Amino acid sequence: MASNGTSNVSATGFEVTRPGRLAAKTAFITGAAGGIGLETTVLFLREGASVIMSDISRPALDAALAKLSSIVPSHPGQVKIVECDVSKEASVEAAIAAADEWGGVDIVFNNAGIMHALDADAVDTTDKIWDLTHNINVKGVWYGCKHAVLSMRKHGKTKGSVINTASFVALMGAATPQLAYTASKGAVLAMTRELAMVHARENIRFNSLCPGPLNTPLLQDWLGDDLPKRHRREVHFPSGRFGEAVEQAQAVLFLASDESSFVNAADFVVDGGLSKAYVTAEGPAPPAPKNNVV
Numbered sequence: 001m002a003s004n005g006t007s008n009v010s011a012t013g014f015e016v017t018r019p020g021r022l023a024a025k026t027a028f029i030t031g032a033a034g035g036i037g038l039e040t041t042v043l044f045l046r047e048g049a050s051v052i053m054s055d056i057s058r059p060a061l062d063a064a065l066a067k068l069s070s071i072v073p074s075h076p077g078q079v080k081i082v083e084c085d086v087s088k089e090a091s092v093e094a095a096i097a098a099a100d101e102w103g104g105v106d107i108v109f110n111n112a113g114i115m116h117a118l119d120a121d122a123v124d125t126t127d128k129i130w131d132l133t134h135n136i137n138v139k140g141v142w143y144g145c146k147h148a149v150l151s152m153r154k155h156g157k158t159k160g161s162v163i164n165t166a167s168f169v170a171l172m173g174a175a176t177p178q179l180a181y182t183a184s185k186g187a188v189l190a191m192t193r194e195l196a197m198v199h200a201r202e203n204i205r206f207n208s209l210c211p212g213p214l215n216t217p218l219l220q221d222w223l224g225d226d227l228p229k230r231h232r233r234e235v236h237f238p239s240g241r242f243g244e245a246v247e248q249a250q251a252v253l254f255l256a257s258d259e260s261s262f263v264n265a266a267d268f269v270v271d272g273g274l275s276k277a278y279v280t281a282e283g284p285a286p287p288a289p290k291n292n293v294v
């Protein structure tokens with residue numbers, strides 16, 4: 001089946017084909033070399049989008065592209081990699097301009113973010129860590145939103161979808177503080193909500209993704225093999241497990257597609273129920289879905 005369509009065999013034995021959910025759309029993704037960004041790239045490609053993968057790490061982008069060759073074999077010509085530091089506006093502008101030859105962007109997923117090991121509480125967080133975190137997590141999202149709008153206007157788009165990655169920590173307090181990170185994700189929620197109002201009559205939707213704790217390097221490297229540190233968090237997980245990147249990517253796919261045409265300014269929470277939990281159940285965790293990229 002062509003890359004912009006999906007084929008299945010129905011119960012009656014007839015082949016059912018449908019256009020990809022993102023057919024004819026061009027997407028720009030930051031932090032695309034790993035975790036949520038890479039799983040989202042896989043789903044977007046399978047659903048027919050052309051994808052510009054951007055990341056600060058060129059070696060990681062090269063490695064990600066190599067993996068895609070076996071996961072989505074139909075991708076050549078449908079994907080580009082662009083090195084981009086989201087904390088630098090010129091870098092974001094140039095990376096989004098890579099979509100010009102494909103007619104500009106329809107979807108922008110501002111997903112790159114950091115959680116620094118030295119991020120702490122009000123007393124111990126340094127200016128350096130605060131500024132670094134906000135430059136990437138807040139300014140980076142702002143620049144991505146700004147150049148999404150400019151690209152969509154330049155190319156006369158009649159609709160667009162911007163998804164900004166925030167976090168469940170922007171909705172809940174934790175006595176294990178990472179103050180700069182939490183504040184930065186709160187800023188993403190507020191900024192996204194406001195942009196959704198500003199651009200609603202241009203038919204450009206802005207939604208925030210609020211992931212729960214995930215099985216990606218960003219959190220797992222930080223938790224390491226410190227079992228008490230892990231247990232302090234895991235006891236609050238209703239399902240007893242971390243989320244997988246692919247579970248976020250499925251939500252991003254919905255928000256990117258026209259299926260979510262009336263979803264705007266949402267704090268789209270994908271956290272396995274964590275932010276609604278008081279006392280959690282006991283017993284083994286149900287199995288998690290497998291990521292496409294291992």
Ligand code: NAD
Nearest residue numbers: 031034035036056085086112113167211213214216218219
């Ligand atoms: P990840 O570390 O696997 O991926 C993040 C990617 O961003 C990396 O490929 C990294 O190279 C890239 N990046 C870092 N700084 C950059 C910069 N200045 N410019 C461009 N790219 C840069 O992490 P992930 O878990 O996939 O996280 C993606 C997003 O999800 C982040 O915004 C993160 O804060 C958010 N999030 C993660 C979790 C979690 O538990 N992992 C929970 C809530 C929210």
